[in-house]
Amino acid sequence: xxxxxxxxxxxxxxxxxxxxxxxxxxxxxxxxxxxxxxxxxxxxxxxxxxxxxxxxxxxxxxxxxxxxxxxxxxxxxxxxxxxxxxxxxxxxxxxxxxxxxxxxxxxxxxxxxxxxxxxxxxxxxxxxxxxxxxxxxxxxxxxxxxxxxxxxxxxxxxxxxxxxxxxxxxxxxxxxxxxxxxxxxxxxxxxxxxxxxxxxxxxxxxxxxxxxxxxxxxxxxxxxxxxxxxxxxxxxxxxxxxxxxxxxxxxxxxxxxxxxxxxxxxxxxxxxxxxxxxxxxxxxxxxxxxxxxxxxxxxxxxxxxxxxxxxxxxxxxxxxxxxxxxxxxxxxxxxxxxxxxxxxxxxxxxxxx
Numbered sequence: 001x002x003x004x005x006x007x008x009x010x011x012x013x014x015x016x017x018x019x020x021x022x023x024x025x026x027x028x029x030x031x032x033x034x035x036x037x038x039x040x041x042x043x044x045x046x047x048x049x050x051x052x053x054x055x056x057x058x059x060x061x062x063x064x065x066x067x068x069x070x071x072x073x074x075x076x077x078x079x080x081x082x083x084x085x086x087x088x089x090x091x092x093x094x095x096x097x098x099x100x101x102x103x104x105x106x107x108x109x110x111x112x113x114x115x116x117x118x119x120x121x122x123x124x125x126x127x128x129x130x131x132x133x134x135x136x137x138x139x140x141x142x143x144x145x146x147x148x149x150x151x152x153x154x155x156x157x158x159x160x161x162x163x164x165x166x167x168x169x170x171x172x173x174x175x176x177x178x179x180x181x182x183x184x185x186x187x188x189x190x191x192x193x194x195x196x197x198x199x200x201x202x203x204x205x206x207x208x209x210x211x212x213x214x215x216x217x218x219x220x221x222x223x224x225x226x227x228x229x230x231x232x233x234x235x236x237x238x239x240x241x242x243x244x245x246x247x248x249x250x251x252x253x254x255x256x257x258x259x260x261x262x263x264x265x266x267x268x269x270x271x272x273x274x275x276x277x278x279x280x281x282x283x284x285x286x287x288x289x290x291x292x293x294x295x296x297x298x299x300x301x302x303x304x305x306x307x308x309x310x311x312x313x314x315x316x317x318x319x320x321x322x323x324x325x326x327x328x329x330x331x332x333x334x335x336x337x338x339x340x341x342x343x344x345x346x347x348x349x350x351x352x353x
Contacts, residue, residue, distance in 0.1 A: 004096055008167035011092045012052035017045050020087035033080045048081060059178040062197055076180045076197030086201045096162055101208060102215045107231045108204040114280040117230050118329055121284060124226040128237045132286055138277045139236040139244040142267035146232035147203060151194045151260050152176050155210050175202050207231055217254050222247055230280050244270045282330050289330040299323045299339060307346050
């Protein structure tokens with residue numbers, strides 16, 4: 001297996017930090033923390049350069065907030081200077097690992113979003129059902145408390161198979177150790193034992209690196225043909241319910257023994273495709289897809305906020321534009337037209353007041 005050394009010098013180079021700054025600010029240029037960083041951009045980039053070069057760099061404490069959409073989650077936001085470092089690191093090591101990811105690892109990669117996952121699911125449905133001539137079952141699985149349970153020791157061991165530059169490993173440990181208070185190791189100094197904060201680019205990347213071990217086990221050991229993973233959710237399609245049950249037990253055993261993870265007992269089930277399977281925001285059936293009800297409720301709530309003057313038209317338009325693009329993947333033409341007409345009606349009412 002090819003390994004990579006002498007990466008650190010390129011990582012902290014000014015050219016890489018400038019590229020990382022540009023990537024980190026995309027679509028976020030009006031945020032106050034970015035504006036503040038860019039008031040003295042060269043000074044801040046040079047400071048990062050020297051801190052990283054001399055290994056005196058330490059991430060700043062995370063800013064935590066609660067997101068309740070659709071479920072309650074603690075999101076941890078890094079300081080902008082640290083997000084620049086995250087992008088700089090991924091610039092250097094990202095492609096090294098992405099080359100070995102399986103084709104059906106769908107999250108946090110260019111061109112590998114929810115639409116890609118849905119296309120693959122549709123393709124596999126046709127394959128398993130022989131163009132809808134035979135029944136299909138799906139193992140829909142979720143890994144329990146995934147981001148909280150990633151063991152740093154195991155992650156580092158996986159990374160070191162490809163990256164032998166000890167300075168890069170030192171930096172990765174610095175990033176992993178910066179956990180929110182309340183999470184295992186959070187708020188302590190030194191190398192923490194397990195967990196990654198939701199919200200970091202590096203957490204999303206490391207999530208794929210960690211579960212690439214599962215991908216290889218499923219594809220190469222179990223010889224599963226029809227498998228798709230999106231972060232910590234995955235599906236396996238097969239015509240035999242019994243075969244899926246066997247694979248489910250083997251996967252759970254592998255997760256516990258090799259990665260110290262386990263399947264969520266309530267969210268990991270074998271379901272006939274005729275009942276519809278929730279995956280990447282849609283309820284998927286043989287011939288059609290439906291949006292999740294909470295997704296529709298969220299959009300209608302924003303329309304009501306606009307009607308009541310809580311949000312302005314530009315905020316609503318931005319939300320509706322993104323929602324419409326997402327909803328178009330399901331059989332939602334009438335729903336999208338209905339909401340569009342409702343928005344137009346509210347605008348006319350406001351004009352005529």
